[in-house]
Amino acid sequence: MSPDIETLIQKISRLPGLGPRSARRIVIHLIKNREQSMDPLLMCLDNVCKNVKICPICSSIDTFTDICSICADKNRSKDVICIVESVSDLWAIERTSCFTGQYHVLRGLLSSLDGQGPEVLMLEKLQKRCQENHIKEIIIALSATMEGQTTDHYIKNFFKNINVKTTSLAHGIPIGGELDYLDDGTLFTAFSARG
Amino acid sequence: MSPDIETLIQKISRLPGLGPRSARRIVIHLIKNREQSMDPLLMCLDNVCKNVKICPICSSIDTFTDICSICADKNRSKDVICIVESVSDLWAIERTSCFTGQYHVLRGLLSSLDGQGPEVLMLEKLQKRCQENHIKEIIIALSATMEGQTTDHYIKNFFKNINVKTTSLAHGIPIGGELDYLDDGTLFTAFSARG
Numbered sequence: 286m287s288p289d290i291e292t293l294i295q296k297i298s299r300l301p302g303l304g305p306r307s308a309r310r311i312v313i314h315l316i317k318n319r320e321q322s323m324d325p326l327l328m329c330l331d332n333v334c335k336n337v338k339i340c341p342i343c344s345s346i347d348t349f350t351d352i353c354s355i356c357a358d359k360n361r362s363k364d365v366i367c368i369v370e371s372v373s374d375l376w377a378i379e380r381t382s383c384f385t386g387q388y389h390v391l392r393g394l395l396s397s398l399d400g401q402g403p404e405v406l407m408l409e410k411l412q413k414r415c416q417e418n419h420i421k422e423i424i425i426a427l428s429a430t431m432e433g434q435t436t437d438h439y440i441k442n443f444f445k446n447i448n449v450k451t452t453s454l455a456h457g458i459p460i461g462g463e464l465d466y467l468d469d470g471t472l473f474t475a476f477s478a479r480g
Numbered sequence: 481m482s483p484d485i486e487t488l489i490q491k492i493s494r495l496p497g498l499g500p501r502s503a504r505r506i507v508i509h510l511i512k513n514r515e516q517s518m519d520p521l522l523m524c525l526d527n528v529c530k531n532v533k534i535c536p537i538c539s540s541i542d543t544f545t546d547i548c549s550i551c552a553d554k555n556r557s558k559d560v561i562c563i564v565e566s567v568s569d570l571w572a573i574e575r576t577s578c579f580t581g582q583y584h585v586l587r588g589l590l591s592s593l594d595g596q597g598p599e600v601l602m603l604e605k606l607q608k609r610c611q612e613n614h615i616k617e618i619i620i621a622l623s624a625t626m627e628g629q630t631t632d633h634y635i636k637n638f639f640k641n642i643n644v645k646t647t648s649l650a651h652g653i654p655i656g657g658e659l660d661y662l663d664d665g666t667l668f669t670a671f672s673a674r675g
Contacts (some may be wrong), residue, residue, distance in 0.1 A: 287543040289531060293524040299517070300506045307497045313495045313568050315525075316532050316541050323529050329488045329665070330510075330525065334518050336484060337511050344512050348482040362526050376481055398579055 290316075342414070344390040344407065346372045355379075355388060362386045366411070367424040368440065370433070378426065388415070388425075394432040395439055406436065406479055410441050415449050420452045429456055536611070539602065541567045549570040550574075550583060553564050557581045561606070562619040563635065565589055565628070573621065581619075584609070589627040590634055601631065610644050617645045624651055659665075 286294075290312060298308035317324040317465055332348075339346055340353035347353035355361065369375045370393070377454060378384050392405040399405030412421065429431035437453055444451050457475040467475075481489075483508060486515045493503035508517040527543075534541060535548035542548035550556065560581030565588070573579050589599040609615065620635055622628035637647050652670040653662060662670075 286533075286550060286574065289524070289528050290541075290542045293521075293528050296521045298515075301509045302502045302505055309568055309571065310497055311495045312528075313541070313566070316567075317526070319529070319532075322491075323525070326488075326491045327522075327525050327529055329484070330518070330522050333484050333488050333507075334514070334522055336482075337514075346485075346508070348484045354482060372511075373504055373506070377502065379481065463621050463648050471495070 288455045323379055327365055344392070345388055360385075363418060364421045365424065366420055366422075367416070367426050368411075369426050370428065370436075374426065384424075389423075391436075394427065394436045396432045404437065406440065408440065412444075412447065415444075415447065420454060425451060425453045427453075483526075509585065538583045539587070540570055540583055555580075558613055559608070559613055559616045560619065561617075562621050564621050565607075565623065565631075569621065579619075586631075589622065589631045591627045596603065598634065603635065607639075610639075615644055617647060620646060620647075620648045629640065 294305065294307050294308045294312050297303060297311055298305045300308075303311075315326070319350050337346060338349060340356055341350070342352050343358045345353050345355065347355075349357070351357070362385055364404070365384075367377065367378065367384055367386055368389045368391065370391050372390060374454035375388050375390060389407075389411050392407065393399070393401045394402065395401060395406070407423050411423075415423070423440075423444060425437050441453075455478065457478060458464070458471065464472070489500065489503045489507050492498060492506055493500045497504075498506075510521070521575070531543035532541060533544060535544070535551055537547050537551045540548050540550065540655075544552070546552070557580055560579075561571065561584050562579055562581055563584045563586065564573065565586050565587060570583055570585060584602075584606050587602065588596045590596060590598065590601070606618075610618070618635075618639060620632050624631050632648055636648075639646050650673065651666070652673060653659070654664065659667070
């Protein structure tokens with residue numbers, strides 16, 4: 286195998302969810318389907334690589350000139366901000382079309398294991414944004430994990446003395462979930478939060 | 481999400497073994513680790529895209545100027561040719577370092593379902609190569625599937641009247657395999673071919 290191909294396989298195998306075997310498969314596919322697959326991918330990657338930026342307002346990732354498409358959209362409500370852990374969570378919420386407000390993308394969750402303190406939450410920036418834009422509600426949409434819930438509590442506590450309502454996503458039985466297969470924690474939460 | 485990023489996710493999700501979810505994960509990883517991950521990958525891909533060729537002798541894929549590194553290697557024995565289905569099989573054999581001869585990479589296996597006839601085997605080219613280079617042995621290293629075995633028989637039959645020895649890889653219990661978990665076909669073959 287030529288060193289060029291070997292390096293490419295190595296680089297691809299380091300991407301999340303991939304290993305040497307899947308990387309080899311992808312590289313062979315790319316080489317065999319050069320015109321339909323490799324050239325367009327290369328162009329696309331180059332395009333994104335050149336144009337992608339972090340939005341100065343919500344810290345989301347997008348290709349834009351000044352601010353991201355969500356912050357720039359005049360049809361979206363300006364008085365609700367949804368806090369998400371990452372851009373993938375933002376995309377997931379956007380796919381449901383259930384939310385038409387603004388976002389605040391964290392740089393991570395509070396985690397003593399990973400050495401991530403409150404600075405990753407950028408709450409001062411969010412607070413300033415709340416005051417300047419008369420935000421009425423902050424929706425905290427974090428994972429129901431230990432780190433997610435710790436961060437949720439920390440944010441709620443931070444905004445306690447400020448005139449903004451903070452809410453969190455509901456916990457309970459996932460749609461399509463069978464009671465029999467649920468873990469005890471979820472079932473307990475679903476019972477406590479019944480209504 | 482910007483159309484640029486969306487197109488990139490779409491292109492990546494069409495690669496073998498990937499779907500929309502893993503593609504999104506990869507794109508976010510690439511964007512977040514632009515300098516360590518995206519830029520080098522882009523350079524590598526561009527490099528391979530520009531330089532990769534199919535070897536005129538063995539039909540393997542490599543980056544080279546004239547013929548591939550295996551065909552050009554003077555330390556490899558010139559009188560044995562190993563027939564493999566694809567470049568990934570060639571790479572797999574090269575990783576074991578058990579073979580130091582030449583290769584002949586097929587364009588596919590005989591398969592009436594996929595409409596692949598004997599032309600994908602390029603046997604005339606191989607026969608010419610055998611006669612010109614005084615090849616002593618052809619090793620047929622194909623998968624133990626229906627298509628692989630059909631192709632194996634076809635190649636053996638083709639070279640029956642030509643003064644070249646044809647051999648196939650041995651079938652039997654894989655190393656580390658437990659008898660109890662083997663399928664009947666493998667166990668039967670292992671018994672018949674005992675020695």
